[in-house]
Amino acid sequence: MRVLHLVAADRWTGAAATALQAVEALREAGVDAHLAFRPGRNLQTRLAGFPWAHPILEKERSWSTLARVLRQLRQLLQGFDLLHTHLPHDHLLALWARRGFPHPPQVVRSVHHPSHLRRDPYHRLLFRSVAGVGLAHSEMLPAAQRLAPQAPVAVLPLALEPRFTPMAQREAIRQELGIPRDAFVAGTVGKLDPTRGQDLLLLALGAVPESWGLVVGKGPFLPRLEKLAKKLGINGRVLFPGYHEEGLERLYNAMDLFIFPEPGSDWAHRAVAEAAACGVPSLAVDVPGIRDLVEPGVSGELWPRGDAAALAVLIQKWKENPQRCREAGSRARQRVQGLTSAALSRALMELYQKASQP
Numbered sequence: 459m460r461v462l463h464l465v466a467a468d469r470w471t472g473a474a475a476t477a478l479q480a481v482e483a484l485r486e487a488g489v490d491a492h493l494a495f496r497p498g499r500n501l502q503t504r505l506a507g508f509p510w511a512h513p514i515l516e517k518e519r520s521w522s523t524l525a526r527v528l529r530q531l532r533q534l535l536q537g538f539d540l541l542h543t544h545l546p547h548d549h550l551l552a553l554w555a556r557r558g559f560p561h562p563p564q565v566v567r568s569v570h571h572p573s574h575l576r577r578d579p580y581h582r583l584l585f586r587s588v589a590g591v592g593l594a595h596s597e598m599l600p601a602a603q604r605l606a607p608q609a610p611v612a613v614l615p616l617a618l619e620p621r622f623t624p625m626a627q628r629e630a631i632r633q634e635l636g637i638p639r640d641a642f643v644a645g646t647v648g649k650l651d652p653t654r655g656q657d658l659l660l661l662a663l664g665a666v667p668e669s670w671g672l673v674v675g676k677g678p679f680l681p682r683l684e685k686l687a688k689k690l691g692i693n694g695r696v697l698f699p700g701y702h703e704e705g706l707e708r709l710y711n712a713m714d715l716f717i718f719p720e721p722g723s724d725w726a727h728r729a730v731a732e733a734a735a736c737g738v739p740s741l742a743v744d745v746p747g748i749r750d751l752v753e754p755g756v757s758g759e760l761w762p763r764g765d766a767a768a769l770a771v772l773i774q775k776w777k778e779n780p781q782r783c784r785e786a787g788s789r790a791r792q793r794v795q796g797l798t799s800a801a802l803s804r805a806l807m808e809l810y811q812k813a814s815q816p
Contacts, residue, residue, distance in 0.1 A: 459810065460490045462538045462563070464531075466515050466548040468496035470504050470703075471649075472723035473544045473570045476594075478505075479617045479799070480542070480568075480806060485510070487803035494534060515548070531555040535563060540589075540810055542566045546574055549584045564589035566813050567606075568614065570724045572746060575601040585609075590813030592806070594726040595747030610812035613750075616726050617802040618794060622735035624787075625711040632712050635697060641670045642777045644741075645713035647706070647729045648722055650677030650698075655719025655743070657686055661766035662717075664690035666773045671696035674709050710736035714783050715776055716758075717769070718742035727751055731797055734790035739783060741772050757790035 463481050467474035477493060478501075484491035490510075495501055497513035505511035512534055518524040532555050535541065541556065541563045543549040549567055556562035567588050569575055575598060585591070585606040592614040593602055602611045625631070629639050637643060644663065648654050656673050660683060663671045673683065673696065680698060687693040702709055710716070716733035718740050730740045730751045740758040742748045752758040759776075761768045776783055 459540065459814075460538045461492070461540045461542055461810065462535065463491065463493045463542045463544065464515075464548040464552055465493070465495050465544040466551070467545070468499040468501050470501045473568070474501055475728075476568070476570060476616075476724055476726065477542075477544045480614070480802060481510070483617050483799040483803040484806060486799055487807070489803070489807070492534075492538075494531065515551075527551065528555050535559070538563050540564050540566060540813070542568065542592075544568045544570065546581070546584060549588075553584070553587070564813050566590040566592065566809065568592040568594075569598060569602060570594050570726070572598060572601070572725060575605055577601075577605060581605065590809045592809055594724060595750050597746040597749075598725075610809060612805060612809045614805050614809070615801050616728055616731050616794075616797045617799040618731055618735050618797045621707045622710065622732045623707070624737040624791070625708065628711050631708050635672070635699065635712060637670055637672075637697070637712060641695075642668070642715075642780075643670045643672055643713045644715045644717050644773050645672030645674065645709065646717045646719060647674040647709070647732075648720075650675045650679040650683060652679055652682075653720060654679070654722065655764075656683055658719045658764065658766040658769060659717050660686050660690060660692065660696065662770035662773055663696065664692050665767070665770035666777060669695070669773060669777055672709065672713060673698050674700075674702060674706070676701040706732070707736060710738055713738050714780070715773065716740045717773075718748070719769075720763075721745055721747075731794045734787075734794045735797075737787040737791045739776075739786035739790045741769065741776070751794065753789070753793065757786050757793050 463477045465474050465477040481491045481493045492510040494512045496515045502513050514530040541552050543552045591602050591611045596613050687696045710733050716738045742752050743763045744760040754760050
């Protein structure tokens, strides 16, 4: 079987990161899987030199650009058995590109965000002829089954890298960061953006004396976060180490608690799973899909969306019980141990096989 994954993105984040990991998992399992994407940013840099990576997509700013993209995509599609799309835009491109083929490749669609399962005319059109649907989390199942009743639907597991694991050099990592060895650290990872809720963590830390914060990421919200930390009088115990792809596992290992204040563009909530794999329990905002990863009272806790006061109460509660943190971290790690590249490739192949059946 030859499979082409299609994602109209140029950055290694969100749906593009998930698509790339799916391709890598399939290739590790011996499947001839390829990826088509947009050039120009860090995704192209990451994939430079790989013959299975095709930077052929563009932002279609004119009819001539759209025609060029479709022509290149149709040329690439020759010989592929299945086309796996990840966003509504590339789903539509796929439906157009496969027209006129004597035996067009089947289209399987991944859904990364709940808004992509709306039942408006556009989304109903996209899903009308889809051969299979892969979901970011289990709470999407009813909506997907209503939108594509003719197709098999499956939740596709995350594929966590082996580097996300508890590390023995926790104290050394903290020393490098300038965090006291015995400090209680609540951290978060994500793009620094007003929609991602890092300000809620700072507000909560302001109400929990002697707690430290670790806000990992980069983005336009950084100056406002730094200003807020100073206003709250916690700038001496909140660190902004920037964006870290390499070495991210070390930053998770510096934390006692992982704080998940808002989902990103991919609602598989990968950061929660990565923290859990490092043995760090999560205090996560109660949004769809989070219960796939966090068992309240066992491997973490849930808190109401946007409620910094509720988050502060939970941080204080967990800060007072280090043993509970350690036990919950161990349970969190057990909960995500099955999220491997091999598990993802098995789930994909099972979905593909069902999608290929007449």
